[in-house]
Each structure stands twice: as structure tokens, then as C-alpha cells.
Amino acid sequence: AALLLLRRLDMGTAAVLTVVFGTWAGDTMAYFTGRFFGATAMAPQLSPKKTWEGFAGGFLSTVLVVVFAGLYTPLHPGESLLLGLAIAVAGPLGDLFESLVKRDVQMKDSGRGIPGHGGILDRFDALLWAAVVSYFVLVAGLGY
Numbered sequence: 001a002a003l004l005l006l007r008r009l010d011m012g013t014a015a016v017l018t019v020v021f022g023t024w025a026g027d028t029m030a031y032f033t034g035r036f037f038g039a040t041a042m043a044p045q046l047s048p049k050k051t052w053e054g055f056a057g058g059f060l061s062t063v064l065v066v067v068f069a070g071l072y073t074p075l076h077p078g079e080s081l082l083l084g085l086a087i088a089v090a091g092p093l094g095d096l097f098e099s100l101v102k103r104d105v106q107m108k109d110s111g112r113g114i115p116g117h118g119g120i121l122d123r124f125d126a127l128l129w130a131a132v133v134s135y136f137v138l139v140a141g142l143g144y
Contacts, residue, residue, distance in 0.1 A: 002132040002135045003020075006135050010074070015073070018070065022069065031058075033058065034055075050092075058088070058091070066080055066087055090134070095126045
């Protein structure tokens with residue numbers, strides 16, 4: 001629903017693409033950074049493979065992608081930076097929340113639709129939270 005609300009903004013398509021690409025870039029880079037450099041567990045009880053190093057790699061790549069994408073939107077550079085920071089925090093929180101729900105119901109994966117990735121929700125958990133937060137940042141925070 002948040003992606004549909006983003007789409008209805010004047011910069012709708014650009015807003016949706018910025019959130020999607022920023023979130024997925026962060027998710028992807030968090031995975032690879034954590035895999036190759038990860039040493040410090042972030043929340044071992046919830047998601048044992050998530051590391052602070054992975055978070056840092058994902059955070060940085062999200063901010064960079066959103067700031068770059070912001071060049072093609074009506075956003076000013078500072079606004080793009082704020083949006084990037086919000087997405088960089090919201091995405092991993094969505095990921096951890098989904099892990100919490102899975103642990104609570106004692107489920108390892110959220111489905112078998114995408115083998116090796118923990119299920120279909122693992123592809124969208126970060127995006128769901130990032131889209132909601134982005135909408136509020138753009139509308140309530142920045143007045144778009």
C-alpha cells in the first residue's frame with residue numbers, strides 16, 4: 001500500500017524507483033559485505049548471520065544509491081540524503097522484524113518460492129518498511 005501511496009505523489013514513479021533500488025542495493029550489499037567481512041553479530045538470537053559489518057555496507061550503499069537517484073527527482077541533495085538515511089535504517093529494521101516474527105512462530109523460512117533466500121518475504125521485508133518510512137519522510141517531513 002505504501003508503494004501505491006508513493007506512486008500517487010507528483011514525483012511518483014521516481015519516488016517508487018528510488019525506494020526500491022535503494023532498498024535492494026542495501027539488502028544486496030549488506031549480504032555481500034556481511035558474507036565477506038562480517039565478524040560482529042548484530043542480533044544473534046533473531047538472525048545469526050546478520051552482522052554490523054553487513055549493516056554498514058548496506059547502509060552506505062543505500063545512501064549512495066538514493067542520493068544518486070535523487071539527482072533525477074525534484075529532491076534537493078539534502079532531502080535525498082535524509083531519504084537515503086531513513087531507508088538505510090528502515091530496511092534492516094523490516095528485515096529484523098520479519099526475523100522476529102519467524103522466530104516467534106518457529107519458522108525457519110517464510111516460504112519456498114525462492115530457494116536459498118528464506119522465502120518470498122525475505123525479498124520484500126525491508127522494502128515494506130522502507131516504503132512506509134519513505135512515504136512519511138516525503139509527505140510529513142519534506143512536504144511532497
